[in-house]
Amino acid sequence: MIPREMLRKIRRIQIRTSHQVDELLAGNWHSAFKGRGIEFEEVRPYQVGDDVRAIDWNVTARSDQPFVKLFREERELAVHLLVDLSRSQNLGTHKQTKRDLVAELGALLAMSAIKNNDKVGLTLFTDKIEKTVPARKGSRHVLRLIRELLYCEPIGTGTRLTQGIEYFHRTAARRSVAFLISDFQDEGYEKTLKVAARKHDIIPVVVQDRREAEMPNVGLVRLQDAETGQMVLLDTASRTARARYAELHRQQAAERDRLFSRLRLSPIHLETGGDVVEPLRRYFHQRETRR
Known part of the structure; x- marks a missing residue:
């Protein structure tokens, strides 16, 4: 039984994203994605x-x-949301967690697809496949996707992008549009992503929190890796420690973006507490321009 507060939260997200799609994304989705043919x-x-x-x-x-x-042009698409639910998604230091951001993003994408008469499916994964919802149409289906994005309690804790990508590639019968939504705190997935991208239109969506890129000066803090449980002590009063922390994140982000560039994938970058609609609209416009 889903708690009443959770049902209200699902409904609020549906109403808000429905207005955003009507007012801000109308036409952008339709023009950004190709159908299966003519x-x-x-x-x-x-x-x-x-x-x-x-x-x-x-x-x-x-x-x-x-x-x-x-x-x-035959417009009906099969759209899939491949969503990382590892424990690192629970981080949030600015108004919302990464998981809340993912739920809002998923609702926006699903609503945009449904309003264009496309089917939408969902795969939730950690270091294993947690939940799959077959691609369907309709507003009730969107409500189910929002519910799963908010309410699913994953068993796994880590991130294995290979798991989600391989499962999608193995089960998708025809070419589809796939939004791969994660903080990409993983490695060793290049080959799997490359194989899947040959058949499908894969769009990486990088969700992050600003404290992953820079640490404020708050003295001595104990940090725990949400996925492994490992504890470290960090002196944030040290400029050197803060600089090393920022540099490590910069290197990891640069390597991830170089991978996307090698595979000719155009990522979308989102941050907790930030706007979701404008980056999507900008991305759709860029796709339309490239076409």
């Missing part, structure tokens, strides 16, 4: 400038004037 729509009389290769000779033969075939 399909026949109708015929009309030939006009000067039409491609003669489009002439429908059967209809033309039955008429006293030439007709051409018109086609439209």
Whole structure:
């Protein structure tokens, strides 16, 4: 039984993201993603400038004037949200946790897809597959996805991106759009990601908290790795310690982004407490421009 407060939270996210999709993302999703191909729509009389290769000779033969075939892009997509639920996603030092940010993002993506008549599926993973929801349509389906994003209690604690990517690649029957949502605190997933990206349109979404990049001067603190439980003592009053902390994060982020560049993947970067809609809209516009 889902607690009443959780149900209210699910409903609030649905209402807020529905308005954001209507007001800010209308049309962007449709123009950013290609369908599976083109399909026949109708015929009309030939006009000067039409491609003669489009002439429908059967209809033309039955008429006293030439007709051409018109086609439209087949728009229905299969969209999958591949979401990392490892314990590091519980970090949040600015208004919200990374997991809350992921839930809002997932709701926005799912709502955008549904409003474009696309199917949406969900795979939640840690160092194992935690939950899968088959791709379907409809507002009730979006509510279920939001519920799982907020309410699923993972068994695993660590991050194995390979698990989520391999499962999706193995189970997706046709080419799909996949949003790979994680803080990417993992390694050794390049080969798996490369293989999956050959078949699918994979979009990495990097979620992070500002304290992962810089540590404030708050004296001596004890830090615990959420995924391994390892404890370390850090003197944040030391400029050298803070600089090393920031440099380590910078190196890790640079290596991750170089990997995306090698695979020709364009990531979306989001931060807790920050805007979600504008980075998505900007990304959709960039995709449309590249097309």
